[in-house]
Amino acid sequence: MTGGPGRQVLHQDALPWLAAHPAWPGASLLTSLPDVSEAGLPPASWPAFFAEAARLCLLAVPDDGVAVFFQTDNRHEGRQVSKAAMVLAAAAALDLPLVWHQVVLRRPPGTKTMGRPGYSHLLAFSRRATLPVEQRGPDVLPDLGEVDWSHGMGRAAAAQAVAQIRRASPSTTLLLAPFCGLGVALSAANEAGLEALGIERNRKRAEKARGPA
Numbered sequence: 301m302t303g304g305p306g307r308q309v310l311h312q313d314a315l316p317w318l319a320a321h322p323a324w325p326g327a328s329l330l331t332s333l334p335d336v337s338e339a340g341l342p343p344a345s346w347p348a349f350f351a352e353a354a355r356l357c358l359l360a361v362p363d364d365g366v367a368v369f370f371q372t373d374n375r376h377e378g379r380q381v382s383k384a385a386m387v388l389a390a391a392a393a394l395d396l397p398l399v400w401h402q403v404v405l406r407r408p409p410g411t412k413t414m415g416r417p418g419y420s421h422l423l424a425f426s427r428r429a430t431l432p433v434e435q436r437g438p439d440v441l442p443d444l445g446e447v448d449w450s451h452g453m454g455r456a457a458a459a460q461a462v463a464q465i466r467r468a469s470p471s472t473t474l475l476l477a478p479f480c481g482l483g484v485a486l487s488a489a490n491e492a493g494l495e496a497l498g499i500e501r502n503r504k505r506a507e508k509a510r511g512p513a
């Protein structure tokens with residue numbers, strides 16, 4: 301035991317947990333909602349699943365907390381799918397303001413990426429938290445940082461998101477990370493002095509996310 305902030309990872313479906321725990325006191329949230337290939341659902345069910353996951357994540361934080369989504373658009377059945385637009389639609393349905401929006405480069409500018417976008421979006425929503433522009437990082441983050449897997453959030457992007465959450469929401473003591481994968485968001489939270497709670501349905505990933513990495 302180091303005595304620093306801790307983390308817990310629940311190995312379960314995140315949706316019922318989120319539905320049962322709205323407006324968790326002291327929480328902000330950082331997540332990367334599953335794409336169709338990670339959701340384990342028939343493709344036709346995925347848009348409704350995604351919209352419901354986004355809605356529950358937005359409702360999981362109290363009014364002074366921040367919910368941040370790291371989303372990479374993709375291609376599905378020959379069409380471009382904007383997960384960022386889907387998250388924005390879920391927030392608009394709840395009348396939740398967008399507090400900041402950054403683009404994170406996954407590839408150097410000018411790289412031809414053959415349909416898989418060379419960028420990801422960081423979208424932050426809150427009912428009451430705000431962040432003056434002079435306290436924000438750059439609109440375009442030049443580098444994801446180290447990634448543990450192809451769909452990963454990247455350590456630099458996660459650290460930047462957590463730093464901005466802390467500035468915008470000083471009352472935050474816990475970072476919720478539903479769909480936490482290998483736990484990059486949990487590590488970023490612990491390194492910034494926040495407690496962390498991850499939820500991951502894949503057993504092996506949940507076990508790895510419990511580790512210090």
Ligand SMILES: C[S@@+](CC[C@H](N)C(=O)[O-])C[C@H]1O[C@@H](n2cnc3c(N)ncnc32)[C@H](O)[C@@H]1O
Nearest residue numbers: 313314332334452453479480481482500501502
């Ligand atoms: C986009 S990945 C997260 C990647 C993570 N941001 C990272 O950088 O390591 C989405 C994760 O959601 C998990 N997942 C999919 N459906 C889930 C569900 N219903 N409940 C909890 N986890 C789920 C997948 O197993 C996958 O690890």
